[in-house]
Amino acid sequence: MPRPHVVIIGSGFGGLFSAQALAKADVDITLISKTTAHLFQPLLYQVATGILSSGEIAPATRDILRKQKNARVLLGEVNKINLDSRIVIGEKLSKQIILRYDYLIVAAGAGQSYFGNDHFATFAPGMKTIDDALELRARIFGALEMAELSQDAAERRSLMTFVVVGAGPTGVELAGQIVELCHKTLVESFRNIDTRQCRVLLLDAAPVVLPPFGEKLSAAAKKELERIGVEIKLGGMVTNVDATGLDVKYQDGTTERVDAICKVWAAGVQASPLGKTLAEQSGIEVDRAGRVPVEPDLTLPGHPEVFVVGDMMSLDRLPGVAQVAIQGGRYAAKKIIGELTGAPVTERFSYFDKGSMAVISRFGAVAKINDKVQWSGFMAWLAWLGLHLIYVVGFKNRITTLLHWTITFLGSGRSERVTTEQQLVGRLAVKQLGPAFEPTISGILDPKKIDHKKS
Numbered sequence: 001m002p003r004p005h006v007v008i009i010g011s012g013f014g015g016l017f018s019a020q021a022l023a024k025a026d027v028d029i030t031l032i033s034k035t036t037a038h039l040f041q042p043l044l045y046q047v048a049t050g051i052l053s054s055g056e057i058a059p060a061t062r063d064i065l066r067k068q069k070n071a072r073v074l075l076g077e078v079n080k081i082n083l084d085s086r087i088v089i090g091e092k093l094s095k096q097i098i099l100r101y102d103y104l105i106v107a108a109g110a111g112q113s114y115f116g117n118d119h120f121a122t123f124a125p126g127m128k129t130i131d132d133a134l135e136l137r138a139r140i141f142g143a144l145e146m147a148e149l150s151q152d153a154a155e156r157r158s159l160m161t162f163v164v165v166g167a168g169p170t171g172v173e174l175a176g177q178i179v180e181l182c183h184k185t186l187v188e189s190f191r192n193i194d195t196r197q198c199r200v201l202l203l204d205a206a207p208v209v210l211p212p213f214g215e216k217l218s219a220a221a222k223k224e225l226e227r228i229g230v231e232i233k234l235g236g237m238v239t240n241v242d243a244t245g246l247d248v249k250y251q252d253g254t255t256e257r258v259d260a261i262c263k264v265w266a267a268g269v270q271a272s273p274l275g276k277t278l279a280e281q282s283g284i285e286v287d288r289a290g291r292v293p294v295e296p297d298l299t300l301p302g303h304p305e306v307f308v309v310g311d312m313m314s315l316d317r318l319p320g321v322a323q324v325a326i327q328g329g330r331y332a333a334k335k336i337i338g339e340l341t342g343a344p345v346t347e348r349f350s351y352f353d354k355g356s357m358a359v360i361s362r363f364g365a366v367a368k369i370n371d372k373v374q375w376s377g378f379m380a381w382l383a384w385l386g387l388h389l390i391y392v393v394g395f396k397n398r399i400t401t402l403l404h405w406t407i408t409f410l411g412s413g414r415s416e417r418v419t420t421e422q423q424l425v426g427r428l429a430v431k432q433l434g435p436a437f438e439p440t441i442s443g444i445l446d447p448k449k450i451d452h453k454k455s
């Protein structure tokens with residue numbers, strides 16, 4: 001008799017940790033993901049700012065699971081799930097993948113939300129993928145290169161102004177790193193510009209930075225950001241983003257135009273559209289962020305064989321953080337094993353909050369372990385360093401990451417500064433090609449789909 005087939009969608013925290021938790025189970029696992037790597041999203045900003053290489057935070061999933069004989073890894077983007085016939089359909093470069101499942105774990109995560117203004121993405125990429133981080137790296141270093149070439153003062157100013165929208169952990173970490181890059185690392189590297197004059201603006205509609213960290217740590221983070229030179233503008237809604245800047249409307253009704261070539265969007269998340277597919281078929285509705293309301297055991301209502309974990313699920317107002325996805329993935333695996341071994345798990349999913357951290361500057365961070373234990377400064381930074389080293393996947397990656405951190409934090413150097421023109425303009429080029437852009441396995445466009453009148 002064939003063993004039960006567990007299909008897992010996604011190779012992020014929820015997907016990978018559920019696959020690993022099923023290592024000893026008497027099942028066959030297929031993990032399908034639209035990327036070949038397990039991405040450690042919390043360190044994306046370090047790839048964008050030249051500290052780490054993409055390989056260090058995104059090891060190949062195939063490699064991580066190579067010794068787990070009950071698991072196979074497939075590259076493919078899932079675009080259909082049929083709950084009645086228990087089928088998942090994916091595609092990669094016009095190749096279709098059809099998978100039948102006995103159990104399904106959906107961990108497809110979340111993308112950036114532009115709150116209904118998706119056209120902002122062209123001018124202010126988000127920070128969710130390796131593509132995003134490499135594009136941003138090309139935009140940051142590219143803006144400084146163009147400023148060095150410019151003889152026009154106003155143009156130079158806008159090339160030397162960096163705007164980060166969203167003062168959550170990603171925005172704060174990114175703004176801190178860009179300012180350190182400009183005000184420390186690159187000060188001797190240019191001749192026509194003085195990078196110490198670069199402006200780094202951190203904007204948010206909320207009245208504080210890092211709201212979930214509480215009043216004390218928010219204030220400490222703001223003070224440290226300002227000390228290193230980040231300009232913080234709170235209570236401001238971005239109303240428009242275009243190629244040369246953005247418009248902001250403040251709570252008191254005043255408006256401001258900020259001229260800046262390099263903008264980053266680190267505000268808002270939208271769960272994978274697969275959530276909507278699941279919700280529609282099971283007669284429920286996703287929440288405003290597109291997340292699926294799940295049962296206390298993380299299953300889809302009416303479908304005890306389907307689990308939704310991580311950033312895609314909505315339960316007990318749990319935050320979209322790595323530990324929720326990891327613990328959710330492990331719990332789903334435990335439930336499946338319990339059912340197959342005749343020892344069903346009856347207790348509901350309960351999340352153990354290990355706390356949150358954000359790095360602000362070299363040797364400066366904030367850490368909230370719980371309401372009583374809260375650190376800011378060097379102690380929090382040390383805790384961040386240790387914890388992130390533990391979670392970086394792979395021995396070699398830990399060693400090279402530590403080496404890169406030593407270079408950056410002790411010396412302020414950045415060794416990962418390679419950028420390519422394709423990283424810079426790829427998104428725009430794909431957008432301009434429009435629906436005709438459908439690459440095939442041979443790497444060319446389908447000739448039938450090219451509008452020759454346009455070219």
Ligand SMILES: Cc1cc2nc3c(=O)[nH]c(=O)nc-3n(C[C@H](O)[C@H](O)[C@H](O)COP(=O)(O)OP(=O)(O)OC[C@H]3O[C@@H](n4cnc5c(N)ncnc54)[C@H](O)[C@@H]3O)c2cc1C
Nearest residue numbers: 010011012013014034042078108109310311320321322325
């Ligand atoms: C920049 C950034 C910084 C962060 N910092 C922190 C932090 O400091 N601490 C913290 O705890 N959390 C942090 N988070 C949040 C944390 O990374 C997420 O909560 C976590 O990754 C969620 O795990 P997941 O498995 O649900 O989704 P993800 O890790 O996003 O994984 C989703 C997976 O699904 C795949 N996928 C998506 N759609 C499809 C599809 N249609 N078909 C096939 N595969 C698909 C993706 O390729 C990916 O492999 C951060 C997130 C970001 C973006």
